[in-house]
Amino acid sequence: xxxxxxxxxxxxxxxxxxxxxxxxxxxNAGHRVYCEKNCGNDAGFPDSEYHACGAEIVFSxxxxxxxxxxxxxxxxxxxREYDLIREDQIIGxxxxxxxxxxxxxxxxxxxxxxxxxxxxxxxxxxxxxxxxASEIGGRMMPQIAARYMETCEGGRGKLLIGTxxxxxxxxxxxxxxxxxxxxxxxxxxxxVSVLVLDAxxxxxxxxxxxxxxxINTLISTERxxxxxxxxxxxIIGAAHKPGETAPKLITNDMLKEMMPxxxxxxxxxxxxxxxxxxxxxxxxxxxxxxxxVLHYCVPNLTSNVARTASRAHSNALTPLLCQLGxxxxxxxxxxxxxxxxxxxxxxxxxxxxxxxxxxxxxKRANATTSQEAK
Numbered sequence: 197x198x199x200x201x202x203x204x205x206x207x208x209x210x211x212x213x214x215x216x217x218x219x220x221x222x223x224n225a226g227h228r229v230y231c232e233k234n235c236g237n238d239a240g241f242p243d244s245e246y247h248a249c250g251a252e253i254v255f256s257x258x259x260x261x262x263x264x265x266x267x268x269x270x271x272x273x274x275x276r277e278y279d280l281i282r283e284d285q286i287i288g289x290x291x292x293x294x295x296x297x298x299x300x301x302x303x304x305x306x307x308x309x310x311x312x313x314x315x316x317x318x319x320x321x322x323x324x325x326x327x328x329a330s331e332i333g334g335r336m337m338p339q340i341a342a343r344y345m346e347t348c349e350g351g352r353g354k355l356l357i358g359t360x361x362x363x364x365x366x367x368x369x370x371x372x373x374x375x376x377x378x379x380x381x382x383x384x385x386x387x388v389s390v391l392v393l394d395a396x397x398x399x400x401x402x403x404x405x406x407x408x409x410x411i412n413t414l415i416s417t418e419r420x421x422x423x424x425x426x427x428x429x430x431i432i433g434a435a436h437k438p439g440e441t442a443p444k445l446i447t448n449d450m451l452k453e454m455m456p457x458x459x460x461x462x463x464x465x466x467x468x469x470x471x472x473x474x475x476x477x478x479x480x481x482x483x484x485x486x487x488x489v490l491h492y493c494v495p496n497l498t499s500n501v502a503r504t505a506s507r508a509h510s511n512a513l514t515p516l517l518c519q520l521g522x523x524x525x526x527x528x529x530x531x532x533x534x535x536x537x538x539x540x541x542x543x544x545x546x547x548x549x550x551x552x553x554x555x556x557x558x559k560r561a562n563a564t565t566s567q568e569a570k
Contacts, residue, residue, distance in 0.1 A: 197266060197520070197521040197526070198227070198230065198264050198266070199222055199228070199264055199265070199267075200260040200261065200267045201230070201232065201235050201246075201268050202235060202257045203233075205276065206271050206274060208496065210239055211509070212235055212270070212502075213235075213269045213288075214229070214513065215236070215507055216236070216245040216251070217249070217510065218511075218517070219231070219250060219251045223250030225522070228252065230254050230259065230260050230263045232253075232254060232260045233254065238502055239503050239505075240502070241503075261277070261281060261282055261285075264285065265285065265286065265526075266285070266526075267286070267287045267289075268288055269287065269289035270289060270509075271289055272291045272292065272293075272296060272300055273287070281303060281307045282307070283308050286530070287304075287311055288312035290313070290315050290329075291315070292313075292467060292495075294441050295441060295467060295468050305545045305546070305547065308544045309545060310527060310542060313540075313541050314513075315329075316438060316439060316538055317516075317538050318438060318535070319535040319538070323438070325509065325539075328505075328508035329498050329505065329509065330378070331374060331375075331378045331508070332378075333463055334374070334375040334377065334380075334463075336497060336498065337379040337383060338386045341365070341367065341459060342356040344461075344482075344483060344490055345459060349483070350457060352365075352456070352458060352459070353457075356388060358387065363389070364386075364388050365430060367383050367390050367428060367429065367431075368390075368392075368393065368424040368425070368428035368430070368431045369390065369392045369434060370416060370431065370432065370433050370470060371394060371416075371433065372392050372396070372399035372402075375436070375463055376392060376432070379463075380407065380411055381407070384407060391413070391414065392412070392413050393414050393416040393424060394435075397415065400413040416435075418445075421445055421446065421450070425446060425450050425453060429455065429458055429459065430458070431446070431461070432461045432463060433445070433446065433463055433464050433469065434463045435470050439549065439551065441467050441468040442465075442468045443470060444471070445470045445471070446460065446473070448473055451473060451486060459490045459492065460473075460490065462474040462492070465494070466496075469493060473486040473487075473491060474491060474493045476493055476494075477492070477493045478494060479494055479496070479497070482494050520536070531543065
């Protein structure tokens with residue numbers, strides 16, 4: 197099978213879809229891997245490493261797209277890449293199709309693409325491709341919170357870990373999944389007071405057990421969230437439901453009850469965000485203020501540690517690519533195996549995920565209505 201690794205073109209995206217180590221595993225298994233020139237430079241992987249691991253270095257995205265049966269990307273294709281997509285390709289990426297522009301859905305369906313939406317691929321209770329990004333993102337919370345609580349960044353001017361005679365900051369985490377768990381872990385290690393909310397009591401039990409009672413936990417309700425935002429210095433939004441957009445748990449009226457210059461880190465922004473006031477930002481311009489509350493809403497925040505993130509992602513992805521490459525009929529594997537089927541929202545151009553199918557038709561109907569109104 198022919199795999200392709202194009203250079204990411206989205207703003208502030210420094211990760212790469214496959215590392216040289218992943219390439220070596222695939223080439224040793226008899227597959228060809230085409231890597232666009234400089235695809236791994238931003239993550240610290242020069243072309244020489246890819247070449248030494250058996251990759252063929254090509255000099256344009258057109259060539260990668262033109263040769264690959266399976267594209268290994270990090271983010272979904274951008275409009276400038278739509279015309280490069282080959283019919284019947286398999287494209288793997290963090291697609292987030294439920295919040296994607298209709299132009300992307302149009303490009304994928306028209307070209308009869310099969311998608312592997314990494315963030316949605318699950319097997320049992322395990323999400324092997326989403327988990328590494330969630331673990332890294334959660335572990336980045338202390339450094340992000342510490343920076344944007346600083347006075348010069350518009351924050352509260354509080355030292356995250358406190359100092360003798362002055363208490364540490366209070367961090368509230370909404371969502372006790374993988375991201376919330378690792379955020380709690382590193383914040384506790386930093387000496388921060390942590391409160392975790394989740395609607396799943398079993399997750400709260402695990403947090404209490406694993407952290408030996410060092411964190412406070414509370415069932416997530418509208419009332420408990422409203423109480424939390426009234427006193428926390430930092431709110432981390434990590435609530436996520438597979439196959440759905442993020443629930444809107446922080447309403448606009450709650451912002452008025454928050455501490456002046458408090459910080460919301462909406463880590464669910466790639467699925468629409470848990471705050472009504474959230475909108476995507478970039479690593480180059482990560483924060484904005486609404487009603488005196490700072491919002492950090494960077495969908496690809498792990499791109500800021502591109503080498504670590506790329507290696508962790510590639511470690512999880514490579515075994516799955518080997519399974520796909522070993523199949524005589526890859527699409528049959530995609531349709532039959534849970535780990536692939538769960539992420540195949542689109543197969544050969546047909547939208548199979550019911551919520552996405554409904555959303556796509558709704559967008560098309562709204563566009564038609566808008567045109568008729570004009």
